[in-house]
Amino acid sequence: MACLWCHGAIESTLTVADILCFRPLQPPRICSECLATFQRIPKVNICPVCQRLNTKGEVCEQCQAWQQLWPNERIENQAVFYYNQTMQAFFQRYKGDGDYRLAACFQAQLGAAIKPRSKRLFTYIPSAPSHFAQRGFDPVVGLFKDVVPLVTLMAKVETAQSQAQKSRQARLDTPQFLTFTGGRRQLKGIDEIIILDDIYTTGRTLMHGRTCLRQAGFNGDLKTFCLVRA
Ligand SMILES: [Zn+2]
Numbered sequence: 001m002a003c004l005w006c007h008g009a010i011e012s013t014l015t016v017a018d019i020l021c022f023r024p025l026q027p028p029r030i031c032s033e034c035l036a037t038f039q040r041i042p043k044v045n046i047c048p049v050c051q052r053l054n055t056k057g058e059v060c061e062q063c064q065a066w067q068q069l070w071p072n073e074r075i076e077n078q079a080v081f082y083y084n085q086t087m088q089a090f091f092q093r094y095k096g097d098g099d100y101r102l103a104a105c106f107q108a109q110l111g112a113a114i115k116p117r118s119k120r121l122f123t124y125i126p127s128a129p130s131h132f133a134q135r136g137f138d139p140v141v142g143l144f145k146d147v148v149p150l151v152t153l154m155a156k157v158e159t160a161q162s163q164a165q166k167s168r169q170a171r172l173d174t175p176q177f178l179t180f181t182g183g184r185r186q187l188k189g190i191d192e193i194i195i196l197d198d199i200y201t202t203g204r205t206l207m208h209g210r211t212c213l214r215q216a217g218f219n220g221d222l223k224t225f226c227l228v229r230a
């Protein structure tokens, strides 16, 4: 198979552990040389809530502020990579140029990080209708659709500016732009929802996702997961 990023050949990297584990594996879609140019999130010296780097393992100020605003929510986000230069180039090609072939790049890494189980539901932060019309696809759905079963529960109301174009403070001040479009029936028997997104920046969008699902009546565990921590 060819690497989706550099188009070179991908060597098979099947290990004994892979062979001994009987679940179907996501084969790597980018080669190990390319993968090494993306920055993985380490296990230590990060904020345990949002994975901001260099916090000596302490909860960062932003997360403390969210926690004060929502004392009853256990806020926690997981991600796989940081937003370094290669990741910026990835999003330029994938979202900026609309190259849908890149959607599968990180399937193996995402598949190793998030797993379906019974009573767990995966939903996502959808594109604004105008962005969807421009690209012809939803970038978040593209990243995750072959990794876990996705359920559409929310729609994004069209806003004048996208989150990506705003300053940090303007992002934090953004009013709710998500509406619940699912049915109560879809939440029945579910004890955990994981909200998926592509990039975690301030956490604002994901907090809107949480609020939207809480207002729809979901009382179980809510977690968020992104490909990238900016
Ligand atoms: Zn490559």
Ligand SMILES: [Zn+2]
Pocket: 047, 048, 049, 050, 051, 052, 059, 060, 061, 062, 063, 064
């Ligand atoms: Zn944090």
